[in-house]
Amino acid sequence: MKTFGYFLLFLLLAVIVIILAAVLGDLGAWYFAWLVGTVMIVLVAAAGAALLDAQEEQGSAGPRPRAGPGSGQG
Amino acid sequence: MHDITVVDLSRLQFAVTVLYHFLFVPLTLGLSFLLAAMETVYVVTGKAIYREMAQFWGKLFMINFALGVATGLTMEFQFGTNWSFYSSFVGDIFGAPLAIEGLMAFFMESTFVGLMVFGWQRLSRGQHLAVTWLVALGSNLSALWILIANSFMQDPHGAFFNPTTMRMELDSFTQLVFNADAQSKFVHTSIAGYVTAAIFVAGISAYYMLKRRHLDLARRSFRMAALFGVLATMGVITLGDALGFVAAQAQPAKLAAMEGLWQTEAAPMPFNLIAFPDQHAQDNRGVLQVPYLLSLLVTHSIHGSMPGFDTLQTEAIGRIEAGIPAVQALQALSKDRHDAAALARFNAHREDLGYGFLVQRYAPDVGKATPRQIRQAARDSIPPVAAVFWSFRLMVALGLAMLAFFVLAVLYTLRNRVQERRWFLKLAVWMLPVPFLANEMGWLVAELGRQPWTVYHVLPTWMSASTHGVAYMVFSLAGFVLLYTLFIVIEMVLMVRAIREGPPAPGAGAAYAAATPVAAAPSGYLED
Numbered sequence A: 001m002k003t004f005g006y007f008l009l010f011l012l013l014a015v016i017v018i019i020l021a022a023v024l025g026d027l028g029a030w031y032f033a034w035l036v037g038t039v040m041i042v043l044v045a046a047a048g049a050a051l052l053d054a055q056e057e058q059g060s061a062g063p064r065p066r067a068g069p070g071s072g073q074g
Numbered sequence B: 001m002h003d004i005t006v007v008d009l010s011r012l013q014f015a016v017t018v019l020y021h022f023l024f025v026p027l028t029l030g031l032s033f034l035l036a037a038m039e040t041v042y043v044v045t046g047k048a049i050y051r052e053m054a055q056f057w058g059k060l061f062m063i064n065f066a067l068g069v070a071t072g073l074t075m076e077f078q079f080g081t082n083w084s085f086y087s088s089f090v091g092d093i094f095g096a097p098l099a100i101e102g103l104m105a106f107f108m109e110s111t112f113v114g115l116m117v118f119g120w121q122r123l124s125r126g127q128h129l130a131v132t133w134l135v136a137l138g139s140n141l142s143a144l145w146i147l148i149a150n151s152f153m154q155d156p157h158g159a160f161f162n163p164t165t166m167r168m169e170l171d172s173f174t175q176l177v178f179n180a181d182a183q184s185k186f187v188h189t190s191i192a193g194y195v196t197a198a199i200f201v202a203g204i205s206a207y208y209m210l211k212r213r214h215l216d217l218a219r220r221s222f223r224m225a226a227l228f229g230v231l232a233t234m235g236v237i238t239l240g241d242a243l244g245f246v247a248a249q250a251q252p253a254k255l256a257a258m259e260g261l262w263q264t265e266a267a268p269m270p271f272n273l274i275a276f277p278d279q280h281a282q283d284n285r286g287v288l289q290v291p292y293l294l295s296l297l298v299t300h301s302i303h304g305s306m307p308g309f310d311t312l313q314t315e316a317i318g319r320i321e322a323g324i325p326a327v328q329a330l331q332a333l334s335k336d337r338h339d340a341a342a343l344a345r346f347n348a349h350r351e352d353l354g355y356g357f358l359v360q361r362y363a364p365d366v367g368k369a370t371p372r373q374i375r376q377a378a379r380d381s382i383p384p385v386a387a388v389f390w391s392f393r394l395m396v397a398l399g400l401a402m403l404a405f406f407v408l409a410v411l412y413t414l415r416n417r418v419q420e421r422r423w424f425l426k427l428a429v430w431m432l433p434v435p436f437l438a439n440e441m442g443w444l445v446a447e448l449g450r451q452p453w454t455v456y457h458v459l460p461t462w463m464s465a466s467t468h469g470v471a472y473m474v475f476s477l478a479g480f481v482l483l484y485t486l487f488i489v490i491e492m493v494l495m496v497r498a499i500r501e502g503p504p505a506p507g508a509g510a511a512y513a514a515a516t517p518v519a520a521a522p523s524g525y526l527e528d
Helices: A004-027 A031-059 B004-045 B048-080 B084-118 B125-154 B173-177 B180-211 B217-251 B252-259 B294-301 B309-335 B341-358 B371-380 B384-412 B422-430 B434-448 B471-500 B510-513
Strands: B159-162 B167-170 B271-278 B282-288 B453-455
Touching: A031 B004, A031 B180, A031 B217, A031 B384, B004 B048, B004 B125, B004 B217, B004 B309, B004 B434, B004 B471, B048 B084, B048 B180, B048 B217, B048 B471, B084 B125, B084 B159, B084 B173, B084 B453, B125 B173, B125 B180, B125 B453, B167 B217, B180 B217, B180 B384, B180 B434, B217 B252, B217 B294, B217 B384, B217 B434, B252 B294, B252 B384, B252 B434, B271 B294, B271 B384, B309 B341, B309 B371, B341 B371, B384 B422, B384 B434, B422 B471
Parallel strands: none
Antiparallel strands: B159 B167, B271 B282
16 A cells, blocks of 8 residues: 555656646746756765765775675676 | 936946845855755765754855845845836836745745754654755745846846836736746856855865864765766856857847957857957957857857847947837827827837937937937947956856866765865865856846846836935945945854854764754754
């Protein structure tokens, strides 16, 4: 039920974005570009921070041993 | 008849207040979204460092926000006090976006700012994040409405002049809002704010790294600012190009001033990289050109061309001559609004009414305007070329410098090497004033390039001002300069103090909570 709720929420969001794209794209491409671009810029900045956390965790864990031929990762 | 000294002093007063105000606004626009980015990471990862970041940068945001509001309030009153004829002439159109901006700024934005500052302990994480996003959206949407109003002055759409009421009236709200100039200018200005905030955060983070203080906060803030800034700078440059493309259609005189284009040239036109425009001689000195580039920049085609001031001035003479009957018809209609012949004559020449007003400065009875006065009025249709030309070049040069800075910043920070590059950290600190200067230059290009009009091709600046005395204008101008300089000093003192103090040490939550407005809870707010 929870999954279905998320499905409906994201479907609704997708429909809103498509309608916004259609209406604003016709009337004004730059307003729509601002909406999409701002969200993208914020998310890329956020992803950069998450990447820094991952780099630090990897660094503090020390160098990882190379996978051997029998490890199944090679 | 208007005293031109009073008109010039009114212009200077508005320019001074806007230039002060525009030091604060872009940082608010951009920093609000950077705060939203930091808090988004906090909510997603649950790591307390990101809440600490959001709260620390939020404190600096609040200092800037408060002074931005204080400097902005007087500007809207100036339309009524110093530009009363303008307000009466276009108030029906100009008032609508300004009123919406007031609602956005004072109801939506300010309400959510209050919740953002005092809501850390009262709202859930998700609710607080939503509030922070709404602050960012609200501040940018209030800028949107100001820029829609400004774009009506640059390229008026969605309105017509009613000769019966002697005012302009709104006939299409959609055209007003979706004006091409409004769209490109809003996005250009908003994203310029993102760049400003990114340089601000990167510069202060670099300062902490140089001092080896608050390293966790500084490195994360720098990483986020670098990525935020590199994308935003690319966006600003793209939108700057779009804005130039729009101006080429709607404001050819502004574009000719930006490029120092006195004579119309055949395509492909060269770009004046360096030149010293001489307004009196209507020529450039000391020119250094790049072949073909201007056609590509302005028309996006190597075969494209645009008119120089020689062509524009000839067109202006024709439009002034066509505008004179419109002004005469308007004078007849002001005596008898039912004069059908005058109305028909007005409608035949209404497109050139503004040009008729241009010559009225020299010939109050426009029917007696001499060819010399008409030529003088046509000459007035050229904006101050040297100021526009060099403001534009300085803005572009600073924009490109910021792009180069952010590309390097991203390279260093993604490799996690930025702390080792002390020269780069010092450069980041020195970059702090650059976006502010670029923003001011951008404003000068937009508004000086609009001269001699308050509403482009419709209402000349010389007849838009109120009829104050010179002494009153000098006194109020001096008052504004003193007051606003004081505001700048207060902002600098508060900012420097907050930056030196820095964020609280981990575990010092209670002391910090008591000392700062961003966290109201007594203890434990850093613990998750």
